[in-house]
Amino acid sequence: MARKCEICGKGVVVGMKISHSHIRTKKTWAPNLQRVKAIVNGTPRRIMVCTRCLRSGKVQRAI
Template sequence: MARRCEVCGKGPTTGNQVSHSHILNKRRWLPNLQSVRVNVNGTVKRMRVCTRCLKAGKVVRAV
């Protein structure tokens, strides 16, 4: 399963881990995804949504 938000499409980003002696190692930053139940067109569906989309109200949680 892809580590990608189903609303905005946010996925992992890459960069370097920099040590004190400035040795560079590749690393990844993963998005904060939550598996939530969401109302989509009147039906309840389980989606993986990033917390930024949840906080912005881009999805409506099912109760």
């Protein structure tokens, strides 16, 4: 399963972690995804959604 929001497309970001001694190592930042039951095209479906989309009301939750 891809670590990507199905509403806004937010996904994993890659960058460098830099220590105090300036040693650089690769690091990934993953979005805070939640598996929710939402209404998609009139039918309830389980989708992966980031918490930013949940809070802003872009997702209509199914009961």
